[in-house]
Amino acid sequence: MKFSFIFFFIIPLLCFSQEHKIVTGKSLDRFQFGYSTLSDVREQYKSEIITDTITSNCPHTDKCGKSIYGELNSLFIKKLGMVFQANYQTGELIHKVLLYAPFKGKIDTSKNIALGKTTVKEIYKQYPKSRLTSTNGKKHWIIKNDNISFLVTRLASDKNYPIEFTAIENRLIKAIILNPIRDLMNVDFEDSCRIPLFAPKTEIHRNCYVSKRKIGFYTINFGGVSNYKSVKNGYWKEFYPNHIIKEEGNYKKGKKIGEFKYYDKNGILIKTKKHSRFLFW
Known part of the structure; x- marks a missing residue:
């Protein structure tokens, strides 16, 4: 992953709004750190x-x-x-x-x-x-x-x-x-839930995680390293960098369960796919 540039959201950041602007012949008001891509x-x-x-x-x-x-x-x-x-x-x-x-x-x-x-x-x-x-x-x-x-x-x-x-x-x-004051997309909310990455500002849904025990060699605890890892859990939404929905569906302990919907970069539904409910753990 590599580089980039500027603008805002719910938590007051380095706001370039009506009172805080960079004017270069084109307004940058619509950008904000932690949201804009x-x-x-x-x-x-x-x-x-x-x-x-x-x-x-x-x-x-x-x-x-x-x-x-x-x-x-x-x-x-x-x-x-x-x-x-x-x-x-x-x-x-x-x-x-x-x-x-x-x-x-x-x-x-x-x-x-x-x-x-x-x-x-x-x-x-x-x-x-x-x-x-x-x-x-x-x-x-x-x-x-x-x-x-x-x-x-x-x-x-x-x-x-x-x-x-x-x-x-x-x-x-x-x-x-x-420089930004903080990166909004890295802010954790209650119960390990957060606003989906790249989600539009109007999005209120939160993606959540749950702890899952690691298997195989990871079950042996060396040096205090946790035997658990955070995985996707519950109803999830994922978005493209242009803030358009990419896919949505349910996860159970990191595994896709039931029907998922997949969209192109214009938000048009391109396919649905049902995932098995059978789990080994």
Whole structure:
């Protein structure tokens, strides 16, 4: 699984709603962390040239090297200076958004920011409670504000951290990184149930798990490792990354039971299949 980019749901995340927007000529209001996917990005920006790529999951850039941080599925919109990174677990859910030149737009309720033109001093006027830090590789100065990071080129002649922002106040912002507060799809609810992955925002059904004893060699407990694993149980729904139903039916201790319905990516029923009710455990 690999990379990606941004947006929202029931739990307040990094909300870009009517009061919190990124404006790049096209609104990103409909995206949110923990819900939106690479498929959503493709649909929203279908009039733009979008490049599928792989980028590094660096804390402060996308070019730190896969050997340290790994790689993610990503989409790059060069014209707008935007990179959407997906998470490891699904390779589809937006994990992080990176903004580079020629990005020009508005973040939150702040004034317009034009990468390569906006200075550190201007950022501190908009975000007075920001703190200045640096990367381990000392390649950038980082201005952190909540879940937003502004990157500034760090020169070899610069003093070591800590320094005051006034020492670099006339330097230009090189990049912006947007991170989620939390990933909604990883939130567990009561009784090990959760909203189905990729489900539309209107979905209220929850998929549930139950503990099942492992068999064979797994019945011997080594080093305190549990002999039980979580498996699907009860009525389940699965969705495509475009939030369209993929399949639905009942599970019993991880095994499909009875009639299952299967759909194509447009939500059209393509087949039904009955599964045996006979179990060995």
